[in-house]
Amino acid sequence: MTRGFYIGRFQPFHNGHYSMVERIAEDVDELVLGIGSAGDSHSTRNPFTAGERIMMITKSLVDFDLVTYAVPIEDLERNSVWVSHVQSMSPDFDIAYSNNPLVIQLFHEAGVDVRQSPMFNREVLEGTELRERMIDDEDWEGLVPDPVVDVVEEANGIERLQMVNDSDSNGT
Amino acid sequence: MTRGFYIGRFQPFHNGHYSMVERIAEDVDELVLGIGSAGDSHSTRNPFTAGERIMMITKSLVDFDLVTYAVPIEDLERNSVWVSHVQSMSPDFDIAYSNNPLVIQLFHEAGVDVRQSPMFNREVLEGTELRERMIDDEDWEGLVPDPVVDVVEEANGIERLQMVNDSDSNGT
């Protein structure tokens, strides 16, 4: 039995993330999706709460033939203990997946097997692009799995993101 | 669709918790199990990490005909914001289940529908009893679902609990 760990902020969970899960599913039997910056919400960069992101992930992966866990990971603001923090909050895992250089470096120094993929970059870009479309009232629904649209709508997520983005732009 | 929220420390998840889930399953379609004091581990009162407790819960409920979410909730040490904290970390819920008077009071003041059951007391007592049996090398396996035995053994949980209990007893 092999278990993977895939960390992201999932703001929101989108098709790039979904493709990554498909790709990782070839390697592992179970997958933990670590929801980074879990305590953050209501900002341009992190509009959705951890609870909303758990819903997006779980509902999007429900028909997937893979045991998945969606685990919120609150920030500790201290890189040197981040791997231990993640390991204590997550079911035990064998391989970590990330394309973020800091995350790769931290897992590498801790002796954890970490794998990257060119696909990750696409995913990061899509997150920013997606939030910009939401802010500008452009089409975004096509870039995410259907259940994510529902979660965003139930949370009045577009209105929320547009409001908090005004705040971030103006200073306070 | 009705979703419930059941908070506990699940140190470890045992048959009393399992019975409560069976009881709650009559009311709801989905259930969030909030893992309290998620950042605590390696103490007499909280021997297991959040990750280990996620495994106990998920594996114990896998054949249950109920959609469940195991969500770690870190302590904020501030009762007045606890309900908001829980609501941000958890998928949205309609009913909270607890027999803890503080939890009931906090949900009540926040206008959340909260239900209690005589069964809860039994569960609290069993948690303490169970950890004492683990410390004293008495039989404990009969009081928990089978997958919990596996998780405890993989973590060398009995040795860990016995060691940290020595520390707590002696002072440092």
Add this chain to the structure above:
Amino acid sequence: MTRGFYIGRFQPFHNGHYSMVERIAEDVDELVLGIGSAGDSHSTRNPFTAGERIMMITKSLVDFDLVTYAVPIEDLERNSVWVSHVQSMSPDFDIAYSNNPLVIQLFHEAGVDVRQSPMFNREVLEGTELRERMIDDEDWEGLVPDPVVDVVEEANGIERLQMVNDSDSNGT
């Protein structure tokens, strides 16, 4: 112009505190009442929120011929910086009033003029006594200024204290 600083938890503000203010009023033109452990509430030892305690103090002292400030002071959990923390949160003061040996020692090491009075002990005892009476449904209204009764009732404070005291007594 002389300004005094009087620190307490004021859980709740009672006649002993009121007498202390009368006594301090002989020395000073203005008085800051520092509300300690301001972030704590909903526990046996700290049942009321900072906001509720601000109301108790302000309404009780409204007819007093003394300029007063009710200032919440959150705990920093670090004795060595406590005086600096208090000084940054409070209007500048000349004399501190306390009978708590730790508080006296900390102000003393920081070179702040600190005065004590035998009356303080009475006040501490009354706080505990008062909360016990509230828990046991015995008469407590006679021990506090009238406006405090109103604040406690608006907050359903007796019910709250009785509930959270159950929690503290049983463990969780």
Add this chain to the structure above:
Amino acid sequence: MTRGFYIGRFQPFHNGHYSMVERIAEDVDELVLGIGSAGDSHSTRNPFTAGERIMMITKSLVDFDLVTYAVPIEDLERNSVWVSHVQSMSPDFDIAYSNNPLVIQLFHEAGVDVRQSPMFNREVLEGTELRERMIDDEDWEGLVPDPVVDVVEEANGIERLQMVNDSDSNGT
């Protein structure tokens, strides 16, 4: 009896804030002025301590025919619990006043009645403008109530702001 809540950083309290209080006074009997980022001081954006800001507000409003409370609110760095935090630190209020989109959104999601006014924007701009004038030794005294001039001078606030602004500009 109606009580309002008006949140700001008041760095420093100026004529724009004063006008807002005059405007709000038409609606309410009592007003809480929540001093945001209360733990911050000695930076370009937040030069003054909470204690100094309490003095500015209280002295500026002393002749106002309105019961006011100046309440420091420390940051919790977690938007999802911010409203609960504010509600626990402040006397109970009926209406919140703000023109900050994030604050409006957070109160709105929590079901609190929140009102905005075009006057708020002016106020925000004035805060930044005012601190820049202080840094550049230009006239600033005309933009604030007289008691604020006294508080700034007692704290050697201009020197402080000019020094810390040097730090912020150079990096460290």
Add this chain to the structure above:
Amino acid sequence: MTRGFYIGRFQPFHNGHYSMVERIAEDVDELVLGIGSAGDSHSTRNPFTAGERIMMITKSLVDFDLVTYAVPIEDLERNSVWVSHVQSMSPDFDIAYSNNPLVIQLFHEAGVDVRQSPMFNREVLEGTELRERMIDDEDWEGLVPDPVVDVVEEANGIERLQMVNDSDSNGT
């Protein structure tokens, strides 16, 4: 080159600690003395600041033929990341020395070589005994290296400990 790590609270540094260092010096070329609970001071259990404890250790070991480092370690209140925290604050070490069961267990789970000695228990008992003697004005100077007497006296440590102990005994 072998470097050891020896963790303690050193409240204060006494002859039992000194003997342990003599014993460890047989194994290693360099020794890090990790000062635990570095942020705590002014309490019965932790009367001295980290700075005072650095002085006690450094002055007591100055003639020792061993390179030593006195490193304050602030508490993180999270056992699962404690080893990573220690490793980031301390020069790299090969062997940890402790007789505290929790510390042994945490290093053991992290794969760090940890050694214990019967001598440690003696040391723990002496810390408590020593502080009690200080509180009761009994002879304590004979139980500590001479430079520790100087540090305690410069800090007015006996007066401080006696004051804060009053606070701890009475509740607040």
Add this chain to the structure above:
Amino acid sequence: MTRGFYIGRFQPFHNGHYSMVERIAEDVDELVLGIGSAGDSHSTRNPFTAGERIMMITKSLVDFDLVTYAVPIEDLERNSVWVSHVQSMSPDFDIAYSNNPLVIQLFHEAGVDVRQSPMFNREVLEGTELRERMIDDEDWEGLVPDPVVDVVEEANGIERLQMVNDSDSNGT
């Protein structure tokens, strides 16, 4: 006996810092080097851990005829208590050395004798320059004492800095 206090982040300790110590050594008998932002590491601005920085400083100053202490100081994120925090973590000192305007202002308001030197600016610039050279694989070894080269190499510090700098540049 005079003891000085010299605060820096020492990321890494370089020849500019070394010259400052030479300069300060003319004034004092002992010198505390306070390692600022001690909890930060693995970022472009703060690549090295506190433990690594202790090694750099101690090994670089070993032949210096001056008693030195390398003391990690974790950030408290609150300027108003920073001096008290430093004073509790450090051996008692008579003079502080800094050219950082914020640090000078904070020590000045606390009544601590603080001295600056034109040399400090050079030092700040060199820190940034040095890290840029490390990132760009340009010559940096000539700008630091020899033992610093060893510490950086043992930590694979260049690889680490280049990796985390990628993260900081791309966002996450």
